[in-house]
Amino acid sequence: ADEAAMAAARARQDRLTKPPGSLGVLEELSVRLAGVAGACPPPLPEPVAVAVFAADHGVHAQGVTAWPQEVTAQMVANMRAGGAVVNAFARQVGAAVRTVDIGVASELPAGPDLIAAKVRPGTADLTREPAMSRGEAERALLAGAEIAGRLADEGYRLLATGDMGIANTTASAALIAAFTGADAEAVTGRGTGVDDAMLAHKVDVVRRALARHRPEAADPVGALAAVGGLEHAGIAGFLLGAAAARVPVVLDGVIAGAAALVAAALAPRVADVLIAGHRSAEPGHDAALRQLGLRPLIDLDLRLGEGTGALLAVPLVQAAARTLREVATFDDAAVSER
Template identity: 40%
Template sequence: MNIETVTSQEISAKIDLKTKPLGALGALEKLAFQIASVQNTLSPELVKPHIIVFAASHGIASQGVSAYPSEVTPQMVLNFIGGGAAINVFTRQHGIRLLLVDAGVDYDFGKNERLIDAKVGYGTRSFTNQPAMTAVECQQCIEKGAELVKEVKASGCNVIGFGEMGIGNTSAASAIMSRLLNMPIAECIGKGTGLSDAQLSQKTAILTTALEAHREVANDPETVLATFGGFEIGMMCGAMMEAARQGMLVLVDGFIASVSYLCAFKMDSSIQKYAVFCHQSNEKGHRLLLESIGAEAILKLDMRLGEGTGCALAYPLLQSAVAFLNEMASFESAGVSQKE
C-alpha cells in the first residue's frame, strides 16, 4: 500500500495558488495548512467530529473560591444529560457528537446511557493542605482519558474537542499554571464563575497560601497535576495526548482545557502539531497562558463558560478551511491571471 507523503511546500503552494491574493484568507490559510499537515494530504477531510466533556468535583470548592456551590457540578451534568446546556445546543447545531463523562463527580448518577462512568473518586481533596489526588489517581485519570479516545478513534473520528465541568476548577487550573509557568498566582486567576472583587481577593489569598504549602513539591507536570488538579483536568490531559498519538486534530477549548493541554505539552511536546486553540477565554490567565506557549486562538468572544463550547463554535471554521483547500479554484483551473 502506498502511503501519501506531502511536503510543506506542496501544501503552501496549493493554498497560495487559489484564486485570491497571497494570504487573503488569513487564519483560515493557517488552519488549512495545519489540517493538511496533520493528515499528510493535499485533500484533507474532517470525519465524525466528537467533543468529550469531562465532569468532576473539587475539594477546593469548599474553601469559597467559586461564586457557585459545589452541588452545581452534578446539577449541570444532569442538564447535559437532558440536552439543555450550551454545549448541547452548539453540538446539535453543528453536527458534532457529544460524549459526557463522569470523571469524578461527588454524586451517584446510576446507570445512564448518556453518561460514561469513568469515576476515579467522589471529587478531589482540597489542595490547601494536601495533594488533590494521589499519584495513582492521577495516572488513572490519564489512562482513562486515553482509553476513551481510543474508542472514539475506532469509530472513524479524526477530529476531537474537549470540555469540562467542575465548580472550583478555575482555581485548580490557575494553581497548575502558576507552578508550571513560574508565574505569580495573581496573574493566573480571574473571576471564574463571576466572583466579586472581594471574593476574588479571598480566592487569591487562599491559592497563595495553598501554593506556599506545596512549595517543596517537584515541578514535573504529573506531580503538579496530582497536587493541584482535578479528575477532569487529568482525564482531559490523557485524552489530548492519546488523540495526538492517534494523529487526530485536537480542539482545545478555554482556560481549563488549555491548562490540561499545558500539562500534556510538558509531558510530550509533540502534541503541539495537532492542537487547534479554539477561543481565547475571558478568564484573566488564559491570554497569558496562550502567549507563553506561543499559541493563538481562532476566536475571541469574551466567553468563560467552558463545556467545550469554544470547540463547537470554532468547528465550522475548520470546515471552511478544508472546503476552500479542496474546492476553491486555482488561478490555472479558473483561467485567472495572477499578480504580475
C-alpha cells in the same frame, strides 16, 4: 506533523484563486491540518465529538465560588437531557456530545449516555493536601487517553474538549501558574463571576496551594496531582490520546488550556494536534495560550466552559480544510494573476 504535507499545503494555498495570504489565520490552520493528516489536501475534519469531563474539587470548601458544589452533578444531568449550552452548540455544528464522569462527588445514574470513568469522588482540598495521588492522576490521564482513542476508532475526525466542575478555575489557575511561572494574581480570574472580595480570597488560595506543594513543570504528573483537577487530568490524557491517533483537537477555554500545558509538558509533540478554539475571558487562559504558541480562533468574551468555545470554532476549522480541498487554482479556473 508531516512536513511534506505542510509544504504542499502552503504551496497550494498560494495557487488558490485568492490573493496570497488573504485568508489570514485560516491558511496556516489549513497547513497544520495537512500536517496532522499527513496529506494535502487534508480530509474534511468531520464527524466531530466533544468530550465533557466532569469532576468536583475539594477546594470548593475554601469558598472560591458562589455556586454550590451539587451544580456539577446537576449540570451533568442537564447535559444528558440535552438542555445545556454545549448541547445547543453541538446541534449547531453537528457534533456528538460525550459526557464523562471522571470525578463527580456524587453517584450519577448510569446509562449509555454517560461514560463512567470516576477515579475518585472529587479531589481533596489542595490548600491542605495534594488534590489527588500520583496514581489517581495517572489513572485519570489513561482514562482520558482511552476515550480519545475510542472516539478515533469510532470514526470521529475532529475532537473537542469540554469540562464541567464547580471551582475548576481555581485549580486551572494553580496549574497555569505552575507551568508558566506566572504569579497567582496574574492567572486567577473571576470564573463564573465572583466579586472583588472573593477574587482576592481566590488568589490567596491559589498562592497558598503553590507555596504548599511547589508544583513544577519538570514533574508534570506530580504538579497535576498536587494542584489539578480530575477533569484536567482526563483532558490532558484526552489530548495525548488524540495526538497518538493523529486526530486534531479543538481546545475550549482555561480548563483545557491548563490541561494542555500538562499534556505538552509530558509530550511536546502533542502541540501538533492542538487548535485553540477561543480566548476565554479568564486571564490565565492567555498565559496558557502564549506558552502553547496557539492563537485562538474565536474571541467573544465567553467564560462558560462545557466545550462551548471549542464547538463554536469547529466550522472555522472545517472551512480551513475546505479551502485546500474545494477552491479552484488560478490554472483550473483560468483566472489571471498579478
